[in-house]
Amino acid sequence: MTAVAKEPKEVQKKEEKIYGTFLKKMVVDIKPVESSGKWKSLLSQGQDLNKSPFMFNKVKRSFQVPLNSSRKGGGVKIILDDNNKVLIKKYEEQFPEGMTERQFFEKELGIDLNPSSPKETNFWRTDKRGRVTLTKEGVTLNLENVMDMLRFKILSSNEALVAPSYDVRKDKQTYEFMVVHQGLLVSRRVEEATLKAKAYSKYAEITNSLTNMIRFIKALGRTVPANYTDDWLKGEILTVLEADFSKFLSVVDDPNYDLKIFVQDATEVGAIKRMSEKRYLLDNGIELGDLFSTIQWLNDPEHQETKMRIMSQIEMAKKK
Numbered sequence: 001m002t003a004v005a006k007e008p009k010e011v012q013k014k015e016e017k018i019y020g021t022f023l024k025k026m027v028v029d030i031k032p033v034e035s036s037g038k039w040k041s042l043l044s045q046g047q048d049l050n051k052s053p054f055m056f057n058k059v060k061r062s063f064q065v066p067l068n069s070s071r072k073g074g075g076v077k078i079i080l081d082d083n084n085k086v087l088i089k090k091y092e093e094q095f096p097e098g099m100t101e102r103q104f105f106e107k108e109l110g111i112d113l114n115p116s117s118p119k120e121t122n123f124w125r126t127d128k129r130g131r132v133t134l135t136k137e138g139v140t141l142n143l144e145n146v147m148d149m150l151r152f153k154i155l156s157s158n159e160a161l162v163a164p165s166y167d168v169r170k171d172k173q174t175y176e177f178m179v180v181h182q183g184l185l186v187s188r189r190v191e192e193a194t195l196k197a198k199a200y201s202k203y204a205e206i207t208n209s210l211t212n213m214i215r216f217i218k219a220l221g222r223t224v225p226a227n228y229t230d231d232w233l234k235g236e237i238l239t240v241l242e243a244d245f246s247k248f249l250s251v252v253d254d255p256n257y258d259l260k261i262f263v264q265d266a267t268e269v270g271a272i273k274r275m276s277e278k279r280y281l282l283d284n285g286i287e288l289g290d291l292f293s294t295i296q297w298l299n300d301p302e303h304q305e306t307k308m309r310i311m312s313q314i315e316m317a318k319k320k
Contacts (some may be wrong), residue, residue, distance in 0.1 A: 023146065030179060061177070160174045163179065164179055206252070210233075215261050218265065219261050221260070280294040282306070
């Protein structure tokens with residue numbers, strides 16, 4: 001008899017569990033914003049406006065989760081999500097389907113965090129853990145720690161008073177504190193230092209040659225005066241560099257650097273007329289558009305004969 005091959009039993013794959021967290025592997029500093037706005041009145045006459053807003057050690061600032069406006073129904077602002085669930089390994093047995101952010105913090109703190117609770121029993125209004133007090137020293141928060149994360153969320157909910165980052169700290173006059181992400185701040189400092197070093201390296205290259213200095217000024221769309229000196233050229237280039245390292249490098253590294261110089265040369269000899277920043281014309285009246293459009297027009301294979309004519313005009317002007 002021919003043996004009938006048995007079909008292998010279907011192997012059931014065990015569903016892979018994906019665990020999450022409501023905490024973050026991050027450390028942030030909460031720092032006071034430099035004196036401005038209403039804190040300006042705390043300064044004594046002649047004091048530097050860039051000092052901390054807290055002039056005296058006794059000055060403290062206390063933060064709670066703010067109340068919603070009557071237009072939004074009033075009550076305590078909701079800062080803990082109560083809809084989306086995440087599977088937390090620590091509470092897997094109790095919450096096999098996952099738990100919401102509010103449920104997680106309730107388990108960790110052992111208290112009801114319902115923002116709609118009566119005022120007398122409302123955690124956000126009565127419990128000292130629902131209040132964050134800061135001095136001029138600020139505070140460092142480790143967001144892997146439950147209470148630090150809760151403090152961070154309370155501070156962040158005060159959007160008019162706590163800037164979400166160092167970069168936007170001056171965007172509102174009402175900001176008193178700012179969130180400084182330690183890792184991002186270090187990365188930005190390294191990035192800025194690298195940018196600065198590259199800019200000065202390019203500056204050294206450019207200022208090593210009279211021709212290169214003149215070309216750089218022309219790449220800005222400027223005419224070099226007849227009575228220029230080496231010091232004048234170096235000073236003008238340095239001014240551009242010190243004003244903004246990024247913009248300086250964007251000029252130097254522009255793929256259209258040579259063509260910008262070509263357009264400036266053509267403008268100086270009258271082969272191209274600059275009517276405004278957004279309007280360039282050929283000497284025969286043909287409209288070219290703005291600088292970018294003019295460069296595109298000159299790069300077009302169909303216009304190479306005109307480009308050669310302009311080049312001849314520039315060369316003839318140099319021989320005079």
